Amino acid sequence: MSENKDLDQLRQEIDTIDTQIHQLLNQRAECAERVAETKLREFGAENGEGDLSRVMFYRPEREAQVLRKVIDRNSGPLEGKTVARIFREIMSACLALEKPMEVAYFGPEGTFTQAATIKHFGQSVISLPQPSIATVFSQVESGQCNYGVVPVENSTEGMVSHTLDNFMDSPLKICGEVELRIQLHLLANENASSDTIKTICAHQQALAQARNWLDNNWPGVDRIAVASNAEAAKMAKDDASIAAVAGDIAAEQYGLMKIAKSIEDFANNTTRFLIIGNEEVAPSGSDKTSLIVEANNKPGALLKLLEPFQSSGVSLTRIDTRPSRTDTWAYVFFIEFEGHKDDDNIAGILEGLGDHSRVLKVLGSYPKAVL
Structure with missing residues (x-):
């Protein structure tokens, strides 16, 4: 009985803390709304009037400073970056109250670039897949999207030349960066097996990053490079003769099973992405x-x-x-x-x-x- 009473007291304490957290979250959201109103007044854009394009709702340097402070002041038991990820989502939700941002990324849905977009901007951003890196640039240049996310380098395969080439003529600025640990899996639909799989598909970079594992475990099986890992996952979803090399987000998006996990050749396999926008x-x-x-x-x-x-x-x-x-x-x-x-x-x-x-x-x- 005493043990149950102790548990009940602890649960009541958690409930009290949760209520306080909830109240503080709403206070922060109300403050974010006042920030938006102040910015709109500053540029004479109240009630939809004035030049909304001049209002900077998102400040990359300010968000980076906030996240660093979260990590620096953290005393545990939660890890600093764990707490920072929670704050990342709080800031994302509060920013959406000011103005929902539209971010173009090199798609389709289920790519690592989408995962990088969510990691950097949070779940509350409106993320829009684009068919090419060049299209991401054009969407941001034209003002159709506020920002774009493009891959720039992988720790094992080097620079992404298409991204560098697009910077040659573009007026866009780099506004931030995000690093993403890349874990690749061999994915297939529920009807697939080692007997049915005749082809392994993925983006050429993913095939290169898992080359040694594929050589050792699936020798002789044809490998075909496609536009993205997500495209490969989409193909595997409907065809038991195709397996895809892709990540967790693609597996979830297309309902695929993992035949093998973490097949990348190097455990520290990481891709860096750049955030592009119009402002310095x-x-x-x-x-x-x-x-x-x-x-x-x-x-x-x-x-x-x-x-x-x-x-x-x-x-x-x-x-x-x-x-x-x-x-x-x-x-x-x-x-x-x-x-x-x-x-x-x-x-x-x-x-x-x-x-x-x-x-x-x-x-x-x-x-x-x-x-």
């Missing part, structure tokens, strides 16, 4: 900057581009090359480094780069991934 982002205190630069066609040109970073003690996080669209056998460099373009030392570096390059395009400064 203010410093958050822990930022990255990305740029495209084409060096002068002279001996030692690349060295002159990199020397300012070394002398200023700025850490490069990525450097890659793409063919130039203007000259044969000429290349542009995609460079990422720590710091914000408005930082004094970074501004000096950018000024020096302009003197030693034919083309210099700052793609954006943005908060480092928090979750």
Whole structure:
């Protein structure tokens, strides 16, 4: 009886805490609504009047700062990033009260890019799948969507060239980044078996990321690269002769069983995605900057581009090359480094780069991934 009484008291305590949490959530939501009203008044856009396009409801640097504070002040027993993910959803729901955001992502539904979109913006965002990376760019450029999410690199397979190429001519800015641990599974419908499966389908990157496992476990079975892992899952849903390499979200979306789990060749397999938008982002205190630069066609040109970073003690996080669209056998460099373009030392570096390059395009400064 005493044990039951203790449990009842603990449950009552949890109920009391839940009520307090609920009240505080509603107070936060009411405050978010007042924030929206203040922003609308500032730009003269009350009652649907004025220029709504000038009102910035979503502030990437502010959200990054809030999430970092959540992690820093957390004392357990919940892990800091676990609590931060809860706050991510709270902020997503409150932002939807201000203005529901529409975010384009490289689809269809069930892709890792959709999972990255949800991880970064939360469940309350309106996520819209697009048939190509180029379409994601065009949807954001035209104002049809507020932001876009595109893959930029995988830890085992390197850079996504289509994304880099689209930055060449686009006016869009990088507003953020999100990293996603990639777990790949071999999926098939409930009627499939080792006897029925004749083909394994996936995006070419997923096939490459699971190449060794597939060689060892399904040798001799044809592999076909398709537009996305979700497209492969959709094919497997209706055909017992097809298995798909895809993730959890695709398995749930298309009701597939997991023939084998976590078949990626490297346990730390991670893909990084970029958030693209029309506005520049203010410093958050822990930022990255990305740029495209084409060096002068002279001996030692690349060295002159990199020397300012070394002398200023700025850490490069990525450097890659793409063919130039203007000259044969000429290349542009995609460079990422720590710091914000408005930082004094970074501004000096950018000024020096302009003197030693034919083309210099700052793609954006943005908060480092928090979750």
